[in-house]
């Protein structure tokens with residue numbers, strides 16, 4: 001087994017032969033764009049003003065004079081960036097726990113209906129008397145914000161010259177907005193009452209009630225939009241930070257940490273939602289929603305603060321004045337979207353089909369508990385109009401979700417370890433990725449056979465395994481692609497310089513290396529050429545492939561429900577929920593997701609794994625497949 005990246009499979013598109021490189025204007029990367037504002041070549045890295053121990057200081061790359069990643073308490077690694085200890089990986093990625101806990105909050109509100117005065121099955125927004133048709137408006141905030149905000153904030157943060165670093169200013173600003181908007185959602189009624197009192201002068205009590213109701217709805221919807229948009233900004237920059245900091249060979253483990261902390265937060269979020277919070281911490285609020293909101297804000301602020309305080313970033317200095325209108329960023333995103341590196345494009349293709357499967361599952365296990373698959377099955381054999389049965393049915397759905405969250409935590413600990421261990425032959429990252437998608441598809445397709453609540457609960461719990469993988473491997477791969485390109489660029493620069501002096505970085509001259517770097521490179525080419533992939537932008541574009549399927553699924557699910565309605569016996573009385581069991585629209589939408597998952601599994605065989613850097617222990621070079 002070779003550990004030398006220079007002898008990696010030459011067919012890997014990432015391992016390009018310099019002499020066969022595409023002309024600058026055709027390169028599949030972010031940096032060829034002519035918008036100066038977004039050209040990384042316009043920036044030079046300087047050392048952030050940090051406290052370092054002498055040993056850490058010595059890790060700064062003396063040859064280039066460039067300050068490397070600077071997270072406190074690092075170990076020495078053989079890569080250009082410093083390796084992180086497990087503790088530092090945890091501190092770096094704990095922000096994802098806060099993001100996930102907060103993500104769970106709007107979802108958890110559906111589980112909080114015990115404390116909402118209205119009937120069972122009425123989620124928070126409906127409790128504010130938002131017309132049912134308009135709930136779609138709120139739903140849209142999620143995918144819209146993912147589509148717009150993640151690439152935009154990713155692109156801006158890539159070029160941020162703040163002394164705090166590239167990502168932290170956005171994490172802090174986004175964090176403040178998330179906290180305020182959560183308060184806006186939870187206290188929508190109170191804000192509206194105050195607003196009506198100050199701004200409006202209704203004449204009659206009826207008018208007051210009407211205006212307060214309208215005000216509460218508008219406040220909640222606006223707050224939900226701000227929440228989703230700012231949460232996506234924080235999510236985008238936290239993800240990018242996790243890609244920025246560790247070296248290539250730690251991308252897998254760093255993203256595995258991010259996934260497992262997210263999933264732990266999900267479990268804690270579910271438990272917190274179940275506890276009667278008003279009883280235990282009455283000083284935090286007089287309703288479950290308000291107390292949960294305060295707890296979520298506290299968790300969010302603490303986790304984000306830990307990451308921001310313990311992680312130090314590079315500071316970028318703009319060499320040339322490059323201001324341009326804000327909409328240049330859109331052109332830049334478009335160019336990135338249409339010129340993705342081959343490796344990222346392949347991964348995005350998998351993600352697109354995989355998320356055509358994920359969203360049916362995520363929608364119909366969460367949106368309204370009464371429409372979840374597990375609850376459907378429960379109601380197939382239990383009376384639907386009895387409130388006690390409703391409670392029991394929704395509890396069945398919620399218990400399944402708790403099992404799913406716990407399984408995802410356990411899988412998030414075991415699977416990354418198995419892929420690193422020599423004892424589990426065949427457990428390569430790529431095989432685990434494909435296997436998890438197949439498992440997910442089979443689980444969704446099992447809706448053809450599942451009949452009991454227990455069976456359905458087991459299936460939902462099993463889906464915890466692919467969920468842990470989808471939060472881990474795709475992001476790790478993006479991180480590896482970016483690090484690999486950055487390392488190649490460094491190597492190429494170094495090799496070209498050294499070849500002039502008759503040396504190579506790794507001792508004896510390797511023809512591949514020289515070919516890849518020095519033989520076709522002019523010094524000016526190296527200096528002017530900006531080959532770095534921008535992590536924030538790429539992650540944002542990658543996220544577009546996660547949210548596009550949401551729009552598609554919304555339309556396809558509506559068509560499937562219509563079709564099921566047409567096919568079903570018209571003489572049956574109308575059902576208040578989608579018809580249960582194997583013939584329900586929900587089951588068919590899940591099966592659609594299962595089939596899409598199979599396409600994703602096939603495409604995942606084409607995903608590229610980059611060779612890791614030479615000089616690393618326990619690193620396996622995985623041949624890049626086509």
Ligand SMILES: OC[C@H]1O[C@H](O[C@H]2O[C@H](CO)[C@@H](O)[C@H](O)[C@H]2O)[C@H](O)[C@@H](O)[C@@H]1O
Pocket residue numbers: 100103141142143144145146147150228232471543546547550
């Ligand atoms: O439309 C809602 C959101 O959908 C995606 O987020 C979901 O997937 C994330 C993993 O990629 C997961 O961390 C999150 O909990 C899920 O809701 C999308 O990434 C978001 O941009 C979008 O707002």
